Amino acid sequence: xxxxxxxxxxxxxxxxxxxxxxxxxxxxxxxxxxxxxxxxxxxxxxxxxxxxxxxxxxxxxxxxxxxxxxxxxxxxxxxxxxxxxxxxxxxxxxxxxxxxxxxxxxxxxxxxxxxxxxxxxxxxxxxxxxxxxxxxxxxxxxxxxxxxxxxxxxxxxxxxxxxxxxxxxxxxxxxxxxxxxxxxxxxxxxxxxxxxxxxxxxxxxxxxxxxxxxxxxxxxxxxxxxxxxxxxxxxxxxx
Amino acid sequence: xxxxxxxxxxxxxxxxxxxxxxxxxxxxxxxxxxxxxxxxxxxxxxxxxxxxxxxxxxxxxxxxxxxxxxxxxxxxxxxxxxxxxxxxxxxxxxxxxxxxxxxxxxxxxxxxxxxxxxxxxxxxxxxxxxxxxxxxxxxxxxxxxxxxxxxxxxxxxxxxxxxxxxxxxxxxxxxxxxxxxxxxxxxxxxxxxxxxxxxxxxxxxxxxxxxxxxxxxxxxxxxxxxxxxxxxxxxxxxx
Numbered sequence: 001x002x003x004x005x006x007x008x009x010x011x012x013x014x015x016x017x018x019x020x021x022x023x024x025x026x027x028x029x030x031x032x033x034x035x036x037x038x039x040x041x042x043x044x045x046x047x048x049x050x051x052x053x054x055x056x057x058x059x060x061x062x063x064x065x066x067x068x069x070x071x072x073x074x075x076x077x078x079x080x081x082x083x084x085x086x087x088x089x090x091x092x093x094x095x096x097x098x099x100x101x102x103x104x105x106x107x108x109x110x111x112x113x114x115x116x117x118x119x120x121x122x123x124x125x126x127x128x129x130x131x132x133x134x135x136x137x138x139x140x141x142x143x144x145x146x147x148x149x150x151x152x153x154x155x156x157x158x159x160x161x162x163x164x165x166x167x168x169x170x171x172x173x174x175x176x177x178x179x180x181x182x183x184x185x186x187x188x189x190x191x192x193x194x195x196x197x198x199x200x201x202x203x204x205x206x207x208x209x210x211x212x213x214x215x216x217x218x219x220x221x222x223x224x225x226x227x228x229x230x231x232x233x234x235x236x237x238x239x
Numbered sequence: 240x241x242x243x244x245x246x247x248x249x250x251x252x253x254x255x256x257x258x259x260x261x262x263x264x265x266x267x268x269x270x271x272x273x274x275x276x277x278x279x280x281x282x283x284x285x286x287x288x289x290x291x292x293x294x295x296x297x298x299x300x301x302x303x304x305x306x307x308x309x310x311x312x313x314x315x316x317x318x319x320x321x322x323x324x325x326x327x328x329x330x331x332x333x334x335x336x337x338x339x340x341x342x343x344x345x346x347x348x349x350x351x352x353x354x355x356x357x358x359x360x361x362x363x364x365x366x367x368x369x370x371x372x373x374x375x376x377x378x379x380x381x382x383x384x385x386x387x388x389x390x391x392x393x394x395x396x397x398x399x400x401x402x403x404x405x406x407x408x409x410x411x412x413x414x415x416x417x418x419x420x421x422x423x424x425x426x427x428x429x430x431x432x433x434x435x436x437x438x439x440x441x442x443x444x445x446x447x448x449x450x451x452x453x454x455x456x457x458x459x460x461x462x463x464x465x466x467x468x469x470x471x472x473x474x475x476x477x478x
Contacts, residue, residue, distance in 0.1 A: 067395075067398060
């Protein structure tokens with residue numbers, strides 16, 4: 001009985017998610033430098049790679065258009081927009097603004113049970129880091145932050161934050177997490193700040209944590225040669 | 240031939256927009272208090288009102304679910320979620336964070352031509368206020384802010400701001416812009432700060448301008464009786 005309903009729900013969610021899947025796939029292509037600014041996207045190839053029909057491909061590309069990652073050129077199709085270092089910085093900056101406010105509210109409201117849960121997640125996270133299990137590092141890091149957002153008891157702000165986070169690639173999560181030198185420490189320090197209900201500390205730790213991750217994503221993208229053909233900060237002045 | 244291309248684009252965006260139309264119709268119902276928290280939405284009636292089939296209604300409601308306006312209850316359908324004063328304040332707060340950063344960047348970068356355009360907008364705005372032309376007041380208010388965001392030369396941040404602004408019905412911006420801007424002198428002060436490249440002033444004026452809008456909207460919603468039943472808050476803590 002319940003399964004039946006879940007089935008309907010899943011089908012609905014799946015139909016809703018197809019364009020989102022396409023958007024995720026192409027977002028990664030762009031951010032990994034597999035397709036370059038100025039290049040036209042081949043819709044048939046995307047449809048084939050994701051395993052969907054043309055409609056969700058168009059809809060997915062329209063999502064990316066509203067995020068500014070592609071432009072629609074009449075009679076020619078979707079072209080990759082410039083994606084500058086400043087764009088990456090801005091996305092992380094916006095994420096940091098919302099996440100800091102949520103961390104501040106969590107520091108005021110968090111319960112001992114919620115703190116204990118964070119400790120458990122962090123212990124599992126450390127194990128995953130020790131084992132080099134990238135998927136688990138990503139999942140647990142994500143869970144850690146979602147639990148803090150939940151403790152903030154500010155549903156709408158948390159939803160806004162996830163709509164910003166959705167615009168960032170998650171492929172590099174583990175790489176970022178291990179590269180950002182402050183990574184592991186930050187989580188432990190955050191728990192400490194929350195436990196002591198230290199609002200300014202929780203806020204500043206969260207900001208540092210997220211901005212450091214932005215910097216480390218930029219480094220990774222630089223190493224991958226995303227901006228090799230560019231002058232130092234070109235897309236910014238060109239756009 | 241340009242017509243042909245525009246036609247294709249319109250058809251694509253129309254197909255994309257049907258769920259968005261449903262979403263904004265229902266968002267208005269919720270925020271205007273026409274449907275109350277805890278009430279189940281009748282999908283057939285929405286389909287009839289908007290003049291679309293069932294599929295875009297479902298997709299539109301799923302979009303509202305991800306914005307937190309409705310919840311999906313298994314076997315019962317979509318129910319209106321509580322919409323608190325804090326929710327309104329949080330949406331405007333997030334908007335203010337992004338808008339004040341854009342205002343600060345605009346104050347750094349703005350050209351004399353762009354300042355002149357803002358001044359022209361002020362003049363037309365005054366005339367529209369004198370003539371009591373509400374639609375024009377709203378249009379000019381919108382274009383005032385868009386010009387500042389453009390002057391900031393930060394496309395991605397401006398797009399993010401747009402996606403936050405979309406969480407509230409347009410209609411409210413019109414009436415807010417009318418009352419807040421027509422009664423205050425914040426637009427002229429903002430132009431003055433831009434002209435002087437006064438970054439700090441631009442930032443704080445913009446924040447104040449937007450947070451004043453939040454207070455104003457809360458007043459309007461209170462008058463309409465949106466929060467008359469205080470059990471709304473009980474719902475929230477239960478969920």
